[in-house]
Amino acid sequence: MTSSVPSDSGPHPDSGEPEATAGHGPGQPLPPADADPAFDPGARFRQFFNDPRWALAMLRATVLEAAHPQIGAALIDSSTFVAHPWRRLRNTLLSMQRMFGADDEVRQREAARLNRMHARLSGTDARDQPYDAMDPQVRAWVVATMYESAVTMYRLSGQPLDQSTMEGLYAEFQAFLAVLGDQAGHLPPTLQEFWPYYDRVVEEELENTEALRIILYKLFDHLPAPAVLEGLPTVWAAGRALAGPVLGAVTVASLPESFRRRAGLPELPGARTLTQSAYLAIGLARFLPDDWIQAEAVAGLLTLSPDSDDPRARTVTAVRDGIKRAGALIRLITPLPAEPPSTGSTDSAGSRRGAEEFFHAVLDQTGDGYLTWPDLAAMARELSGRLDLDEPEETRLYNAYADWWKELQTALDSDGDGRVSAEEYAAAVPTLAGPALIRVADVLFDATDTDGDQSIDADEYRALFRTGFGRDLADTGGTCSRSAFVKDFLSFMSGRERSKAYDPLLAQA
Known part of the structure; x- marks a missing residue:
């Protein structure tokens, strides 16, 4: 079968070839065999939360999930990822932190909440095919995309994982699935069996779904401004116009080659080099002060309303004032299409809206x-x-x-x-x-x-x-x-x- 990563990005993970140990230190010890590896204080999964590269990896995983017909149908019918992507991002991050935190009671409550939520997501798609978010094979695929995208993240960053580290990380993802109550067997029991399973799903089950096309094209082109940048349409439109196509090209180029070919996804010249460069460049942010790249703080800032009484709101307001002045300069240099007028009146509380x-x-x-x-x-x-x-x-x-x-x-x-x-x-x-x-x-x-x-x-x-x-x-x-x-x-x-x-x-x- 075709490798699930670009052919120029290194050997297939199940090849058994020696690779350098990646992460925050060589030879990092794995959790004890009798421990629950996903929830050990030193679990590698926890390190992902504040690794800036994880954002690209999760975007890639989301695309692979959306390409599964059942998941794609559920996203189209029930998800708010198009209209409220920043809220969805924050909620997903909060859920992951609860699941991988140190408090087992919080983890069990979150797992029960996720199961109740997924149990409510079922129906039929536009082709009258059923979908069910509680289907164990579907849930296994979600975890599989996260694991494979994590491995690919390290590979494209020039830090490929060695075999033992990949096995330890795989055990962590298996434990995550087990906490949700899924029985063993929905994910292959060993890493050696995982790669044929992954390639088979990519080859036989994934499709160019409507949800996939929305994520790759419509979402990037029409991504609404986060709360912190509301009221600055020119600045946001300029940034989105530059970053959107790059994110789309990087994501497409990182997808399995066989799927790209079958789905007819375009690959721009130099896109693979751009992809590796993006992972390498974003990876450098790991050397910034920890409080600058804390995922929870960044997500909270993006969704912070300027009207909030959060102390950070005063800083945000000052930054917004500066950005507005910069936006005025941008409009003079590069005029952009005007934003559609609001059908309401003003943004003040108590005002009527259309x-x-x-x-x-x-x-x-x-x-x-x-x-x-x-x-x-x-x-x-x-x-x-x-x-x-x-x-x-x-x-x-x-x-x-x-x-x-x-x-x-x-x-x-x-x-x-x-x-x-x-x-x-x-x-x-x-x-x-x-x-x-x-x-x-x-x-x-x-x-x-x-x-x-x-x-x-x-x-x-x-x-x-x-x-x-x-x-x-x-x-x-x-x-x-x-x-x-x-x-x-x-x-x-x-x-x-x-x-x-x-x-x-x-x-x-």
Whole structure:
């Protein structure tokens, strides 16, 4: 079978040829044989979180996952990766940190949450083929792409892993899959058996799916600005125009050659050299101070709203002011197409927004142009993750959103196609704030009010919104009552008013 890495990037990992040990030190000891290797304090997997090259590797792995028909269908139907990529990035990072942290109780709770989430992702694709996120073979493929992309990351960086290190790393990924409850056998038991399995899936099962094309082309071309750069369209458009094509070319060139050929993915001249150069250059960032490249800090900064009371927001505001001045200069030197005008009025809290803007910014969570159940399920998923809900609170929230979807279908789906268009929504805006939406607000209040005292204090409020009380939300005594919470939730979710709290929660990318 064709090698799963570019032919000029070294020997196939299962060749048995001696290679240099990569990582943060030669001869790094592997976890004891009787330990759970993925969760050992010295596990290599943990080192990936703050390795800048891991971003490229995970992008590559995501493309390979999206090329699997079942995963691609689930992404198209239910994922928010197009409309809210930065929020998805932060949530994924948080989940991985919980899974590979030192606290076994946190790990087990996160594994249970992931299983509940995946159990809700099933259906049929556009060709009436079924997909199920709990399919053990599908879950095994997700882990396989992560492992193989990690090995490729080191190879393209000029630090190929030796055989024993690859075996130790493979054991860590197997342990990760085991924590999710999957039985042994869905991933090959040994590394020697893994490579034929990997090549077989690449050759026989992967396709040029719609999700793959969106990630490689549409996502890069239309990637929304992170929260920290909102309001700076010229600067963001200029950076995206330069970085997008490079990321796309690097990702495509790093994919297995046989798949590129079968899927008809173009490879630009010099793309392989560019790919290796990108991994080498980004790898140099590892020598920066640790607090500069902490993944959690970087992700938090990207999603930090300038209106937040986080102390870093003041620094962000100062940086944004400087970038705005630079953006004015860029516009003079290289005029870019104007950003489409907003259909709302202003960004201040309490201002009214246009119905179409609210539909696309808040309701259409998956970005497919329609309001369907997966959009409301994505809201429930985001809120459940923010509050780290267990059962039965999580199911109560999902059920409340499901009831709201039924109410919306009855009121807004005028053509009976099972979805609500922006036009159908705009024609019946007042019907949004019905009894089912009030029920959603009540359930969300109960989930946020962890001590059950019928008021939300500052800590509970911050758990949901990641910021302090807004002056217009806090009741006297430093708490938020049920009535104040429900009123603000209804005003926002019915599209009546903006909210400095809810915009970052459900509207920001």
